[in-house]
Amino acid sequence: MTALLSQAAQSIDLEPLRAFKAAGGRLVGYTCTFLPVEVFHAAGLVPVRLRGIGAESLNIADAYYGPFVCTFPKALLQQVGTHHYAFLDGAVITGGCDGMRRLNECWRKLGADIPGVLPPWFHYFDVPHKPEGVALSWYQDQVRKLIDAVQNAFGVRIDEEALGRAIRQQNRVRQKLWDLAELRCRRPAPISGSEAFEALIARNVLPPDRYLDELDRLLATVQNRAVPSSDRRRRLFVTGSICDDLALVQQIEAAGAVVVGESVCYGLRNTCALVDESGDPVAALSAHYLSGSVCPRMFGYYAERRATITERIRQTGAQGVVLQNIRFCDLHGSENGLLERDLEQLGVPTLRIEKEYGALTETGRLRMRIEAFLEQLEA
Amino acid sequence: MSIVAGCDVGSLATKAVVMERRRVLAAVVVRSGPKPGASARDALDQALAQCGRSAGDVSYCVGTGYGREKIAFVNETLSEISCHAKGARFLVPSARSVIDIGGQDCKVIKLDANGGLVKFVTNDKCASGTGRFLEVMAKVMHLPVDRLGELSLQARDPVTLASMCTVWAQADIIKHINARRPAEEICAGINTAMANRVAMLANALRLENDICMTGGVAKNKGVVHALARILGQRIKEVKTLDPQLVGALGAALLAAEQAGKVNRKELPP
Numbered sequence: 200m201t202a203l204l205s206q207a208a209q210s211i212d213l214e215p216l217r218a219f220k221a222a223g224g225r226l227v228g229y230t231c232t233f234l235p236v237e238v239f240h241a242a243g244l245v246p247v248r249l250r251g252i253g254a255e256s257l258n259i260a261d262a263y264y265g266p267f268v269c270t271f272p273k274a275l276l277q278q279v280g281t282h283h284y285a286f287l288d289g290a291v292i293t294g295g296c297d298g299m300r301r302l303n304e305c306w307r308k309l310g311a312d313i314p315g316v317l318p319p320w321f322h323y324f325d326v327p328h329k330p331e332g333v334a335l336s337w338y339q340d341q342v343r344k345l346i347d348a349v350q351n352a353f354g355v356r357i358d359e360e361a362l363g364r365a366i367r368q369q370n371r372v373r374q375k376l377w378d379l380a381e382l383r384c385r386r387p388a389p390i391s392g393s394e395a396f397e398a399l400i401a402r403n404v405l406p407p408d409r410y411l412d413e414l415d416r417l418l419a420t421v422q423n424r425a426v427p428s429s430d431r432r433r434r435l436f437v438t439g440s441i442c443d444d445l446a447l448v449q450q451i452e453a454a455g456a457v458v459v460g461e462s463v464c465y466g467l468r469n470t471c472a473l474v475d476e477s478g479d480p481v482a483a484l485s486a487h488y489l490s491g492s493v494c495p496r497m498f499g500y501y502a503e504r505r506a507t508i509t510e511r512i513r514q515t516g517a518q519g520v521v522l523q524n525i526r527f528c529d530l531h532g533s534e535n536g537l538l539e540r541d542l543e544q545l546g547v548p549t550l551r552i553e554k555e556y557g558a559l560t561e562t563g564r565l566r567m568r569i570e571a572f573l574e575q576l577e578a
Numbered sequence: 579m580s581i582v583a584g585c586d587v588g589s590l591a592t593k594a595v596v597m598e599r600r601r602v603l604a605a606v607v608v609r610s611g612p613k614p615g616a617s618a619r620d621a622l623d624q625a626l627a628q629c630g631r632s633a634g635d636v637s638y639c640v641g642t643g644y645g646r647e648k649i650a651f652v653n654e655t656l657s658e659i660s661c662h663a664k665g666a667r668f669l670v671p672s673a674r675s676v677i678d679i680g681g682q683d684c685k686v687i688k689l690d691a692n693g694g695l696v697k698f699v700t701n702d703k704c705a706s707g708t709g710r711f712l713e714v715m716a717k718v719m720h721l722p723v724d725r726l727g728e729l730s731l732q733a734r735d736p737v738t739l740a741s742m743c744t745v746w747a748q749a750d751i752i753k754h755i756n757a758r759r760p761a762e763e764i765c766a767g768i769n770t771a772m773a774n775r776v777a778m779l780a781n782a783l784r785l786e787n788d789i790c791m792t793g794g795v796a797k798n799k800g801v802v803h804a805l806a807r808i809l810g811q812r813i814k815e816v817k818t819l820d821p822q823l824v825g826a827l828g829a830a831l832l833a834a835e836q837a838g839k840v841n842r843k844e845l846p847p
Contacts (some may be wrong), residue, residue: 578695
């Protein structure tokens with residue numbers, strides 16, 4: 200593992216971002232994988248996916264959200280309210296789910312109440328819940344509006360050539376992440392799930408040039424790593440709610456398993472294909488990002504999502520699946536119920552975990568359940 | 579003759595079982611203290627004293643319960659799920675489902691025909707549906723917790739608790755006390771509320787007969803009867819051992835299996 204990837208997975212305050220900012224660069228926060236980050240790269244900005252890590256209290260967020268809401272957007276708002284994102288020059292909120300959509304209103308109100316927490320540029324990016332027909336046209340329109348808004352706010356020009364360069368660069372990232380995924384399919388896996396997950400999270404928060412260097416270094420290390428001839432650890436796959444919770448993967452592995460793949464936000468699931476590098480870049484980005492097969496926020500595509508996950512379970516040789524969701528996440532809470540039923544019909548044992556976000560999780564009972572699941576697989 | 583032991587450090591009680599050739603030699607329940615390791619040592623020492631053995635006689639010891647990682651002297655730790663399944667199956671060989679209600683959580687376990695673990699669920703919402711719920715309610719009633727079951731069986735018109743929340747249910751009970759409702763009717767309401775909560779969890783697994791109930795709450799006949807009524811299924815009671823000891827029993831049985839596989843190991847003093 201490279202130290203920077205590890206640090207990027209565990210901290211909001213990162214040296215490469217500080218250096219970029221000190222050199223006159225501008226940083227834009229965003230919240231959802233349905234946002235085409237290539238727009239920002241084409242503008243010379245660095246998009247930073249927003250996270251709630253480090254929030255150990257929700258005293259600010261509770262006032263804006265109320266109690267019965269997923270703790271991810273609340274933890275994120277808490278970090279905003281405690282000035283952890285004061286370095287942002289802009290932010291884009293996406294209606295990934297209702298909790299995230301409300302972040303748009305809550306953050307604006309928070310900005311009115313606490314000076315300095317609302318970035319100078321604040322934009323709402325709407326994403327439809329279907330990927331075809333008029334919904335796709337609507338999404339393309341949103342992308343064009345986003346491009347206009349970025350150009351106006353930051354005084355930059357985003358042309359087709361710049362978008363094309365950004366698409367090619369992000370496709371290189373996607374290809375390398377799939378190289379990493381393939382390494383994890385080996386038996387025994389030459390890389391732990393925690394190490395791989397650090398690299399996946401870091402992708403969302405580091406400048407792309409720096410990230411590609413680090414990823415190359417990691418891949419070279421892992422490819423040449425000596426592995427034991429056999430490994431008795433159970434191979435697990437993790438899916439479900441938004442998850443940048445390295446501690447969850449570490450806890451699963453500390454119980455004696457190896458996490459060989461995941462289908463979670465911040466993970467690999469939104470990189471399932473490359474963006475088309477020919478033709479109109481806005482059309483190509485829209486076709487890629489407005490996918491039905493990655494997130495249950497999209498209506499009517501459960502069968503596609505199940506097929507994708509089932510195939511990845513097969514590829515990784517996972518012997519069991521951890522279906523996790525953050526409490527009050529209706530989308531993944533419902534879909535995990537379907538996946539539990541369908542995967543078990545296929546003979547894949549599952550463990551459902553409902554928990555709070557990140558550090559707010561009660562770990563004692565969680566550990567017992569993971570250990571019991573491994574004992575179940577062992578038997 | 580070498581013996582094996584199981585230690586179950588729960589949130590409210592610590593249990594130890596000592597076995598020899600699959601026969602229980604001694605079993606002890608003590609109140610859990612602030613240090614899980616010390617509670618386990620105390621329980622095991624008492625159990626060994628009960629059967630006139632010493633720590634050096636124990637060839638293998640398995641620890642379980644929320645405090646299992648803090649027990650220095652065990653050879654191995656296993657989850658409560660595996661231990662309760664093992665112990666329940668030993669006492670009720672026909673068991674295909676186990677409902678364990680402990681001090682701070684509730685587990686429902688489904689077994690296959692050979693006793694293998696098929697699936698489990700645990701409560702992860704709040705304290706209702708756990709032994710702690712009953713303790714809090716008994717305190718409001720000024721009754722020892724072990725009287726809740728016996729009293730509730732005399733009720734003719736149980737009260738209904740409006741809230742499942744441990745905090746709000748207390749206010750509900752005070753309301754019934756002030757309305758001079760008989761204690762047995764309030765106790766029956768408490769036990770039914772508890773059973774309703776547990777039934778929600780049990781229904782998630784579609785339990786198969788026979789159902790066996792373990793954990794401290796299994797001693798409350800009011801909860802057992804209410805749960806059987808709500809589930810529409812008979813619950814087989816553990817009669818040959820205190821149901822609170824089933825986790826420790828399972829740990830001892832698993833210790834016996836392991837002792838057969840490894841060389842004799844001495845417990846540190």
